Amino acid sequence: MIQSSQVNAPIEALGLTPVPAHGALASDQVEFESLGCVLVLGDDERAGPVAQRVGRHQPVVVFAPGVDKQAWGARVTAIGRKVTHLRGYLGAFHAEIRLGDDVTDVGAASPNPGRTFDLVLDLCQRPLITSEVKPLGYFALNADDKALDSIEVTLKALTGRFAKPRYFSYDAEMCAHGVSGVAGCQQCVSVCSADALHSTGQLIQIDPHLCQGCASCTLACPTGALTFKPMERASVDQRLQQLLSQTPADPIVVVHQGALDEPAHTALAEANAVALEVDPLPAFGDELWLRALAHGARALVLVDDAALPRRTRELLARKVAQMRTVLLALGDNPERVQFQPDNTLALWLTTDSKLIKPIAQRAPVAELASWSRFKRLAWIDSLRQFAAESQGIAQVLPAAATIGAVTVNRSTCTLCFACVNLCPTRALKDRHDTQPQLVFQESACVQCGLCVAGCPEKALSLSPRVAIRALTQMSSVVIHEDAFVKCTSCGTPFISKKMLESGLKMLQGNPSFDEGTRATLMTCPSCRQKEMLAM
Known part of the structure; x- marks a missing residue:
């Protein structure tokens, strides 16, 4: 065979x-x-x-x-x-x-x-x-x-x-695979059916001779570090909008990469559906799925045909499941997004699709600047276009999801901010206005896990979920804070209380640790330097 x-x-x-x-x-x-x-x-x-x-x-x-x-x-x-x-x-x-x-x-x-x-x-x-x-x-x-x-x-x-x-482009600065020897995002590593993609430790490497353009890695990549060059996001969206502008109201958009059979073509007309050919199918990224609904589609169907590699099929199924959870969090019908085998497409169009009601018209929302350049921004913008005013109900997602929160164990976190230095999307930031604070922006988090892996206190964990308000508002929240300790010499706030206590605790039992050393640690770096120069 x-x-x-x-x-x-x-x-x-x-x-x-x-x-x-x-x-x-x-x-x-x-x-x-x-x-x-x-x-x-x-x-x-x-x-x-x-x-x-x-x-x-x-x-x-x-x-x-x-x-x-x-x-x-x-x-x-x-x-x-x-x-x-x-x-x-x-x-x-x-x-x-x-x-x-x-x-x-x-x-x-x-x-x-x-x-x-x-x-x-x-x-x-x-x-x-x-x-x-x-x-x-x-x-x-x-x-x-x-x-x-x-x-x-x-x-x-x-x-x-x-x-x-050369089907792909790779922006190493946007990659969340690894930082400073800490392992993070693995989304793209396991989806390449040609085994063209490998980890080099901190970054990933794709052999262009082995890559055959299935676009699975670009669909899996949550940051947009990997992009599919022959079919840019903006051009696909333009084709989608042009198609919707030429069809009757509330159509079903059927996205396929291979030829549709005759029964499917017949069913398209009966179900008020239109076909959009995108080859390869993963080039129609999930950041555009809600955009199709926001632009007037009643439902979006991705067609599963025999040409799809197994890993690509499994990836698409996971992404569809995640998008259905998003719709559920919005209080909408999760059946609006489908991944239908080509041999059942005609049957679904003529039967089950009729149960999906048109989407109520919403007030237009201004597009986010540069949405077409950045994948996460495009994903958030599509969500805003579809349901900007929705509060939503938070829904839990599987561990492999690319949206969610970061939770902190406040009893063990010392606010050393190692997580801030590791975060590739700046979802985690530090603030030092009146007290040390760890700030989190959920809309920027891709659940790469770098913060969890790099936390010296093991105080962080990922919480994959859909929280509509946090995503659409792109808001930041303080997830941990502490009081500053003032320098005993000059009175300048210089370290969090928790971090100082942790350092002192680690030194207990050390033969060289005495009251003099303790007193020195209670002063800021500037005063310590002055003290050393005066000796």
């Missing part, structure tokens, strides 16, 4: 564009260069005849136990070992074998000057690359698969220079 959607696909269908040998690439393109060398992998000698077939057209290196017992043609190099590790992409695959306790690269077997392989035909019962979306240039099938004829055509076509779009 074939395990790659690339088989017999035109080059353009793979997202690739042929490039002349000396042609220049645009700055937003990613280059692949293939010399046509095929690495055939197998579990036994049955890989030999396949290598022989492919070798009629291009150079082949085949690795499989027993395959070296006979010759398979002048263009085939046969090695009777089993490859155990494989990584890479079109034009740059690296393979390794295990020798005892060591793993050895086998690039020396390649005729290519770079000691890499251009294409891989994996015949192993357990394919070496297990990502749901396979790298370009990698194909997995059984040795006796009837699709080998079409595979040969595709392998021949994937020789030369190619380019594809």
Whole structure:
């Protein structure tokens, strides 16, 4: 059974564009260069005849136990070992074998000057690359698969220079993945079906050659550090508004990435629904979902089709569940946002959709400046557009949610403000007007967890929830405060009472801690410096 959607696909269908040998690439393109060398992998000698077939057209290196017992043609190099590790992409695959306790690269077997392989035909019962979306240039099938004829055509076509779009942009300054060695947001790390995205500790790294533009990471990213370049937020919103302006009142907006079947098209007209094609589907980010309702849609339906990778499907389901909780907190019908399989879409449009009433008209609300540039601001603006005056009822969200509060244990928090220094969105701030205060803005919090992980007193915890008023008003509240301790020498307030008490408690029992040391700690840094200079 074939395990790659690339088989017999035109080059353009793979997202690739042929490039002349000396042609220049645009700055937003990613280059692949293939010399046509095929690495055939197998579990036994049955890989030999396949290598022989492919070798009629291009150079082949085949690795499989027993395959070296006979010759398979002048263009085939046969090695009777089993490859155990494989990584890479079109034009740059690296393979390794295990020798005892060591793993050895086998690039020396390649005729290519770079000691890499251009294409891989994996015949192993357990394919070496297990990502749901396979790298370009990698194909997995059984040795006796009837699709080998079409595979040969595709392998021949994937020789030369190619380019594809660089689908994403990454703003490291907006990333909440890590700060100062403290681990935070993990939202994007687990959603990439191509395994193109990895943590580097404080930041994340995306291999543009492996990325195939599913846009799942940009949907998952709560700050907007990751964005989908081919389809910007403002342009998608413009298409949405244009569509709504050309349709009767109170339509249902059906957002899909693949072609809708005939029953679905028939049901669209019957249900007063309009279709908006967005490919890939996650490019229609959740910051635009409420905006569709605010602009006049009665309901929003995201269409789940077979082309969606599993991780993308699961992410969309979580986001829809979160948005339904938002609607519930607003006292509205959570059924207004749907994630419908394509094979049940027509039935839902002609039956259940009729139970969803039109949205009552609301007074227009001025858009927040720069909403289209910043994802969280766009999300908040959509909420304001939909229900600016609503008080709402707070609703609890699952642990993986990206909106919510931060709670503080006032008995253990010393107001050291380490959390303020770690917070990437400035949801946490410090204030020192008349007393030390920890201030929290819920609308800016993305529940990254950096403050929790970095708190030396373990005094903070996340509270995923929907609190409409706190979000739409973008207000700040004091979540902890303390009294200042004044310097015993000059009278200047310089430290919170709790922090000083904590420091003194930590020093108790230390042989060097005496009354003199205690007296010094009760003075401000400036007075301590003066005292040292006077000695």
